[in-house]
Structure formats: structure tokens, C-alpha cells
Amino acid sequence: MSNHEILNGGPLARAIEFIWREAELLDRKHYAEWASLWSESGRYIVPIDPDTEDFEATLNYAYDDARMRDLRIERLTAGYSPSAVDAAKTLRSISRFRLVEAAGDEVEVNSAQLLYAYKRGVHTPFVAELNHRIRFTDGVPRLERKVVRLINSTDSLSALGFLL
Amino acid sequence: MSTHEYRLIASTKSPEDLVRHDRVDVSLYNDPALFEAELEKIFYRTWVWVAHESEVRNSGDFKTATIGRRPVIVVRDKKNSINVLENRCRHRGATVCEKHKGNATGFTCPYHSWSYGLDGKLRALPYPDGYEGILEKSELPLTSLRVESYAGMIFASYNDEIEPLEDFLGGARHWIDLFMKQGAGYPIKTQGEHKFSFKGNWKIQLENTTDGYHFPIVHKSFMSSVDEETSQMLSFMTDEQAVTHSLGNGHSVMVMVPEHVDLDHDDGTEQLQERFAHVTEELSKTLPPEQVRRIVRSLHGAGFNLNLFPNVAMSMSFFRVLRPVSVTETEIRHVALGMDGGPDIANRERLRIHEHFQGPFGFGSPDDAEAWDRVQRGSYAGVDAPILVNRGLNREITAENGDKVSHATDEGGMRGAYDMWKRMMSQ
Numbered sequence: 001m002s003n004h005e006i007l008n009g010g011p012l013a014r015a016i017e018f019i020w021r022e023a024e025l026l027d028r029k030h031y032a033e034w035a036s037l038w039s040e041s042g043r044y045i046v047p048i049d050p051d052t053e054d055f056e057a058t059l060n061y062a063y064d065d066a067r068m069r070d071l072r073i074e075r076l077t078a079g080y081s082p083s084a085v086d087a088a089k090t091l092r093s094i095s096r097f098r099l100v101e102a103a104g105d106e107v108e109v110n111s112a113q114l115l116y117a118y119k120r121g122v123h124t125p126f127v128a129e130l131n132h133r134i135r136f137t138d139g140v141p142r143l144e145r146k147v148v149r150l151i152n153s154t155d156s157l158s159a160l161g162f163l164l
Numbered sequence: 165m166s167t168h169e170y171r172l173i174a175s176t177k178s179p180e181d182l183v184r185h186d187r188v189d190v191s192l193y194n195d196p197a198l199f200e201a202e203l204e205k206i207f208y209r210t211w212v213w214v215a216h217e218s219e220v221r222n223s224g225d226f227k228t229a230t231i232g233r234r235p236v237i238v239v240r241d242k243k244n245s246i247n248v249l250e251n252r253c254r255h256r257g258a259t260v261c262e263k264h265k266g267n268a269t270g271f272t273c274p275y276h277s278w279s280y281g282l283d284g285k286l287r288a289l290p291y292p293d294g295y296e297g298i299l300e301k302s303e304l305p306l307t308s309l310r311v312e313s314y315a316g317m318i319f320a321s322y323n324d325e326i327e328p329l330e331d332f333l334g335g336a337r338h339w340i341d342l343f344m345k346q347g348a349g350y351p352i353k354t355q356g357e358h359k360f361s362f363k364g365n366w367k368i369q370l371e372n373t374t375d376g377y378h379f380p381i382v383h384k385s386f387m388s389s390v391d392e393e394t395s396q397m398l399s400f401m402t403d404e405q406a407v408t409h410s411l412g413n414g415h416s417v418m419v420m421v422p423e424h425v426d427l428d429h430d431d432g433t434e435q436l437q438e439r440f441a442h443v444t445e446e447l448s449k450t451l452p453p454e455q456v457r458r459i460v461r462s463l464h465g466a467g468f469n470l471n472l473f474p475n476v477a478m479s480m481s482f483f484r485v486l487r488p489v490s491v492t493e494t495e496i497r498h499v500a501l502g503m504d505g506g507p508d509i510a511n512r513e514r515l516r517i518h519e520h521f522q523g524p525f526g527f528g529s530p531d532d533a534e535a536w537d538r539v540q541r542g543s544y545a546g547v548d549a550p551i552l553v554n555r556g557l558n559r560e561i562t563a564e565n566g567d568k569v570s571h572a573t574d575e576g577g578m579r580g581a582y583d584m585w586k587r588m589m590s591q
Contacts, residue, residue, distance in 0.1 A: 046525055048356060057508070059356030059500050059515050061525035068520075071389040075527055081385035083530035120537075154264060156359035156495045159530035 011102035015109045015134050018141045019094055023113075026163050027090050031073040034163070039135060039142040040066050046148045046164055061153070076161070087161030088119035094130065105136045106144065113148070115164065124158050127151050179589040183582045186554035192585075193365040193543040193551070199491035206474055206588045207232035211312070211319040211332050213476035213485060214238050214248055218316065218353035218504060219265065224282060227265040230487050231320065236309065237261050237271065238318065241282035246313070248320035249284045249306040260306070271306070284308050315340045316352060317476070335411040335567060339470045343478045345427040346462040349455070350503035354483075355515060357499040358523025362533040364540035366474075366488040367585075369496060372532060373471040373479060374408050374418040374577030376400060377555060382535050386527040389520070393437045397421055397464070406572035408556075409563070414473025414584025416577030420480070424467030427458070436460045446509045459503070459510050463517065471577055473584050482518060492540060498522040498529065553578040 018037075025034045038044075046061035055063055064072060076084045092115035100108040108131070115126040133145040148164045150157070182189040182198075191198060214229045215238040226239035228251060235251035237260075251259045253273035260271040260280060270287065272279040278289045284306035289295070309320040312329035314337060319329050330337065344352055362369075372378070380387060380401055387395050398420060400406035405422035419425055423434060436444055440460050447456040465481025477484040483499040500518040502511035521528035543551075556574020563569050570576045 048358070056512060057515075059358070060519055061358065061523055063516065063519055072527070075385040075389055078385060078388070080388065081527075081531050082382065083534040084385070086534060120541075154359075156361040156497075157524040159360050159362065159524045159533035161530055161534070164525075 011107045012097060012099040012109065014136065014141065015099075015107045015132065016097055018134055019097075019109065019111065019130070019132055022143070023092050023094050027092055029076070029087070029162065031077055031163070035069060035073055037141070037143050038066065038069065039144050042066065042069075042143045043145050044069055044143075045146065046150070046153075048153050050149060050153060055147075061150075061157075072163075076163070081161070083159060083161035085161075086119070088117035088124070090115055090117050090162050092116075100131075106133060107136070108133045113164075117158075117160070117162065126157075126160075126164060128164060179586045182589075183586040184550075185579060185583075186557060187550035187552050188582055190543045190546045190549065190551055192367060193540060194491060196491045199365075199488070201589060202488070202585075203232040205591055206585070207488065208234075208322045209326070209588065209591070210323065210474065211321050211326065211329055212474070213317060213472065213483075214320045215246075215318045216316055216352070216354050216483065216499070217246070217313065217318060218351070220246060220318075222267065224267040224269060225265075226261065226263075226268055226282075228261055228263065231309075231322070232488065234322075235259055236320065237306075238320075239268075239282050243283075245283070246311055246318055247283055248309040248311045248318075249280075250309070252306070253278055254286065254304040254306065255289075280306050315344050332413055333415070333472070334413055335409075335565065336413075336415040336417070336470060336472055339411070339417050339468065340478065342426055343466045343468075343470060346465045346481065346501070347503050348427070348459045348462045348506065350506040352501050353504035355500040355502040355511060355518075357497045358518075358526070358529070359495060359497045360524035360529065360533065361489065361493060361495040362536050363493055364536040365491060365543075366486050366494040367581075368536045368539050369484075369486050369494055370471070370474065370581055371553075371575075371578045372536070373469050373477040373484060374416045374572075375575070376406065376408070376418055376420065376572035377575075378532075378535065379420075382531045383528050385531065386521060389527050391437070391439045393435075394439065394464070400572050403572075407569050408572050408574055408576045410568040410576045410580030412566065412580070414581045415471060416580045417468050417470045418572045418577060419468045420572060421464070421467030424461070424464065427462050427466065430457065430461065434461065440513065443509050443513050447507055451507075459507070463510065463513055465501070471581070473581055481514060482522060496529075553582065 044064040045055050049058050052058045075081050092113055094111050094113045096112040098110045111130045113128045113130050117124045129149040131147040134141045135144050212231045215227055219227050220240040223240055223242050226237050229236050237249045237251045240246050253260050255278050258273050258275045260273045270279055270281050279287050281287050286301045286304045311320050400420045406419055408418045410416045444460050469479040471477045475486050485497040487495040489495055502514050523529055553575040556570035560568055560570040560576055568576050
């Protein structure tokens, strides 16, 4: 399949459209709407170990099932968390998409994310490889899994009051 | 006032002037000259925690660490000794290892290939004819530090004259022993770590480990995200048994969950938390009920935070390690712990508990970091206004063993740490 075909209504094109929409929701901190993108079984994962696929057996920055995602969103929006109340503004750009697999109604896509967080005069980059697994049920996309592999995951980060 | 003028004023004050029994001068957070003095008089003079033995289990296992701003390698050699070596080639000074951890047979400098053994000895260098008669290899090992360990906690010191580690730990040893009981019959092992940095002085973090006062305020969002039982367990604000001991030498302990101070003690009345029902059920398939109970009661760790001056804390279920980067920047590591050889399901549950609170993406640490960031920013406004550490002076008592004891929300642990700071800075 050529890039032209992929980008014209194929599975990659539909996935990219979804990923960009998700990115905008996160930058605008529309977390309730972001939550609605997920399937009930979906996992939101920010690993530390750059090589692992066994996220359950290793320490991650985030390893959220539906319950933990809900709690995280509650924390970010309820107004009790000082780091969330004063969260950085973010702007992210996602590109370098690659279709890993399109099988049945599920599409898996890798991409590169450049995110800048701005807070109190300082811009902090959070640069990551993304992996999205998106299931299209009756044409409606739902996130089955999102893995955010920060390129500096094994070094010290700044604390975050927003979602990657 | 410019930073330069301010520094001149601060540096004219003695440690006695800077630290009073109930307050400290705000320059302790932001004076670059004081920071340099702290590196020399504290971090390069005392025992500094560098590793846990499970991180260097086998011959050749190493991890890199930093004492003050000096890079070191912690490595187990072929004779099973643990060495702490300066990570600096004796030739032109390049680091000989830039990995966080691994296993090696030796360390070779990438610049001119001087190679060193696991014990730090200089083994070989290329084209040795240029050194004939002017260089003795035995005189140029990687510089090694003094190393001692207690209960698997490895400390190093640049000070050859320093007192034995056990004496330095003093009354804290009892609490280290209690802390290790969360292994529930298994040795403790590390299970990965979160690292994050904040733009503030290291002592802001040091204070925080036995600051029970902030917990329900800064961590309100965390508390509202946990189950009712965990929330009850961590509600110590008016619990009279929740106390802080200042243990001497700057060490302190804050008890938050009195019934989990000694995990071997179990009167059988405690209900195992419902949130761990899946763990209890799984363990019960193969283990006797007492052991299941012992493991599940230990999942949250010990019921206290033990703060060891100057750089490590044993906080409930994890190690907190601080590294002073500059006067206004500190790196924190939260090291997750597990049972070495213990059941996977329990160790994984511990990982999930760690992820929930700790690290740059946790439900707790980012809020701490926000508060500390503001302490640092605010410190520049308060040149004449001291930092108060007087909470609970009205109810502090001295126990028979000499510990100063007050409530867990009091600032006795900080007062103890600043006493030690004053003592070391007056050397």
C-alpha cells in the first residue's frame, strides 16, 4: 500500500485523524471528553523501562485501567491538586506515523510526539514515541491501548500536572 | 538586593546565627555559597546512601550514583566486596561509566582506553612505553571511598576519619530493622524507581519526609482517590499515637500508622483491606493463612517514614533518595521495593501502589513538587523573615532513650535535621 493510498481514507488515515483529535483534547485539557475516547478495557501506559512489553510486571509512570483513568481525571479536574490547578500549558505535535498493523477492526500505529509544557517562564519538552491501538466498532474509534515512551524515561523528569 | 549582595550578607552569618532551635534563615534555601559549603562539610564528610544490596547482587553488578556533584560507581567485585569508586579516569578525568546500572568485568575509559578492574585497580593502558619509569599503575586506581552497610543499605563516605556507620545511624537502626519487616519473611529488593527533579533546595525535600502537617492538605486529591480503608489508615492528624521522634544525628521518624510500626505484631483484629481481596484470594491458594495475612498487611509498607540525614529516607514502602544538584535544584528518586523471592502478585500490587502516589506522574509527588517549588520562589521575598520549624515545641518531650518526641504533625524531625546541619556546618 503506498503512502498515498494509506492517507486517503485507509486505516492509517482514520487513525491519524483520531490521534490528532485526541492530542487537541489533551492540550485543551478536555479530560472528560478524552475519557470518552476509551474502551472499557483500554490501558493508558507511560512506562519507565524502554524495552519492556510486560508493563504489569514492571514499574511505570502510569499504568491506568478504566478505574485509575477515572481517578486521574478526577484528580486533574476536581480542584484539590495544587499541581493540576496550576498545570503547565501544553502544546503537542504528533507526526512520523507508521502503520504497525491493521487487522480486523483494530489499527495499531506508532508515532512521534513533541510536546512542550510551559509553566512559570520555563518551557519543558516531553518527547516521546507513541503507540496507539484503536478499535473501530461500527466506524466509531475507541482507544484500546496508548503507550507513551518518553525518550528520557529513565532519567529524572519534571513533575506533571497534565496528561501525555 | 542583588544575589551578590545577598550572598555577602548570608556568608557573614555563622551557622549559629542561621539556625536557631525554632527557625532557620531563609538563605539556607538560596545562598549559593552556603550550598558549596554544604557539599564540602556535609555531603563530602558524612555517610551518604548510595545503593541497596539487591541492586548489586552478583559479581560485576554495578550502578552509578552521585554524592553531592561527584559521580561514583557502586560495584560488587569478584571477591564479593562492594566498592564505591569515583567515576573518573585517573588520566585525564573522563567518566569511565555512563550507564545507570548493569554488569561489567571492568571499566574502560573511552578517551585513551585506560582500563580498571571491579576493585578499581588500573589494569592496563595502551602504548605503555611513553610511561616507562614515570608511572606506576598501582598508584593510580579509581579513587575508592569508605563503604559500610547496614541491613542491606549501602553507604559511602569521602571521610576516612568518619565514625562507623552503625554509630552514625544510632537510634535509627532500630527503625531500619522494623522497616525491613515489610519483606514479610523475604529479604527486601528494589523494583525500579521514579526519578524527578524540582526547582528548589534539597533541604525543602529533607524537611518534607517527616512533615505530617502537609499531608491531608497537599495530598487531598490523593486521599480522595483511595478507598475508604486506606484513607482511614492515613488519617493521623488527631491520632495521639502518631508521633515523630527526633533520633539524633539529624535522623528522625514519623509514625503515621501505629498498628503497622512492627509488622510482626498482629493482634488479629485488623481486617485485611478489601482493595487487596484479589491478592489475598490468590495467595491463599498456596500459602497458610498466617503468611497470607503477614504479606497482605505489609503491602503498604511499614507504618512510618524514617528520614536519614542527609540523603535517604525509608518511607513506608519505598526509599526516597535526594541529590542536591544546585542550590535551587534537587533530584528525587522514589525506589520501589518488593519481596525478594516473594509472590509475584504481591510484588505487582506493590508496584501499583507505588505508581499511584509516587513519581512525576503520581497522584502525590507532583503536588509535593508544586509546594516545594513555591517555597523556593517565596524564599526570595523573605530576606528578614525566617522559616519556622517551631510547630509542636509546646508539647515536645524527651523520652528515656533521649529521643525528642512530639506529634506526627509537628516539626521535631526538622529541628533535629537542622541541629545536625548546624553541627556539621560548624566544623
